[in-house]
Amino acid sequence: MMKFTKQDFIFLVGGIIIYVVDIGVDFWVASKYFCQGQYSWSILILSFRGLSSLITQVFSYEWFKNDWEGTDTGKLKWIFLVHLFQCGIFIRYWFALKYGCQAAFKQNSGGDASETDPPNFIQKQVIDVVTDINMLRVFKTFLETTPQLFVQIYILMEHSKNNFCQYAAIFMSFCGISISTVDYQVSLRKSLPDKDEFHVLSKLVYLFYKLFTITSWILSISLITLLSVRTSVILLIFLWICGFTWTLKQHTTFCKSMKMEYLYRTVVGIILIFTFFNIKGRKTNYCISIYYATHTVVTLGILLVYMFWKPSVIKGIDFIIVSILTVLSLVLGIIFLAVYYRRFHPTAYCRPQACSDEVDGEAEQKDRVKTSRFQNFIMQ
Structure with a gap:
């Protein structure tokens, strides 16, 4: 299993920022369409957002249940409540930042420890957590980002009215697709021992x-x-x-x-x-x-x-x-x-x-x- 490096931690932080900005852009675009009287476009943009959020929350909660099987049920109730309010991804990002900081900054990189040693255990924890996040982001990309990109391009073709709001939405969609597909491959290579390293x-x-x-x-x-x-x-x-x-x-x-x-x-x-x-x-x-x-x-x-x-x-x-x-x-x-x-x-x-x-x-x-x-x- 490959190491979680400082560079990976920086990309993780960047992914969180883009995720939050993407949410803001979605609501901004939807509100612009709503104020312009284009209610169908506004509803469609929010529908893609709601559908992808609902499905990713369902998968995220099920994975927590599988991983925490046999543990304190009180934790699962709290996790269920967080996912009910569509915030499960932020819990996963919190775990990723916690384990990622330990793996990238607080551990010595030298030595060949066994799989049961603490350094390798932390490395496996952070890679598993980040992998789950990237799985969910792949779901989000093709349930929300890609359909939204299609809608935005269609609107530009049909109405030929270009504005900064539409270009911002298209730009964020391309960023979301690009980052999620690459991060997915990086996680695949890190998680599976028989995969080669994913070079630049x-x-x-x-x-x-x-x-x-x-x-x-x-x-x-x-x-x-x-x-x-x-x-x-x-x-x-x-x-x-x-x-x-x-x-x-x-x-x-x-x-x-x-x-x-x-x-x-x-x-x-x-x-x-x-x-x-x-x-x-x-x-x-x-x-x-x-x-x-x-x-x-x-x-x-x-x-x-x-x-x-x-x-x-x-x-x-x-x-x-x-x-x-x-x-x-x-x-x-x-x-x-x-x-x-x-x-x-x-x-x-x-x-x-x-x-x-x-x-x-x-x-x-x-x-x-x-x-x-x-x-x-x-x-x-």
Whole structure:
């Protein structure tokens, strides 16, 4: 297991600041739309915020219950109350700051201690806590930040009224997507012993791969929505059904209860609308090729429809700019995707999960859930 360093602690503090600022920007944007009489946009922005907050609080509380199983029930009641008021993430950040400060500043880095020694124990504590936070941030990114980014870009295309409020929201959305995807990969490498260290260059390549492919897809969906909101909704629902069905066939085992497992699969289905994730940690060259080939075909099809149909909902110069950005983002995203999997993707995967009908496999799976929840989470 890799160390939690001072640099990691600084990034943790930065993540807290961005999280708080993001909340403020959401309410600021919603209030601006409300004051302008655009109540539907205001409600939509707040709905994404409320839905993502509710789901992340549910997962956070369930993880606390699993981790504190057999401990004082009074603590769990207090934790439940905090999550009921949608503040569970701040409890997790408090634990992360507490353990992170001890691991990064108050411990000697020398020596090869065993896993039971206090230094390694603190290191494992802080990495586990930060990993849980990054899991929740991935949920938040694709339940709230990415849909909000899509809405903001659609509003700019439809009304062509640019203001600082909208640009601030779009900027915060891009920051949220970028930081959460990179932090997710960093946590993955730190949590799993058979993963290589995530160096600066590999972080940048991975960041650009995700950012460009997501940007291209969001622009494409925005163009569809300009043509027909109903068609856009039908497409998104169809994509979610495909993603949800794929998670069912993968037989994910992330949660202890089946209710939470189905909620998890529902969330993963939403994530798969916007980007590809390998939910079982297995080699998926075939699946990822089909995924992005489909996105490429749909994106090019949308641009061809606009090129030949020339609908009046978008001006010629606007279409040229949007189409160039869409194609450029798609090409760059595919290039960074190929470079990442060719040069920077870890060749060592997690231990293959045994079949569920083997007794030893079941016991081993339970041990993995207890020791590292991240081993059953979505992996890239």
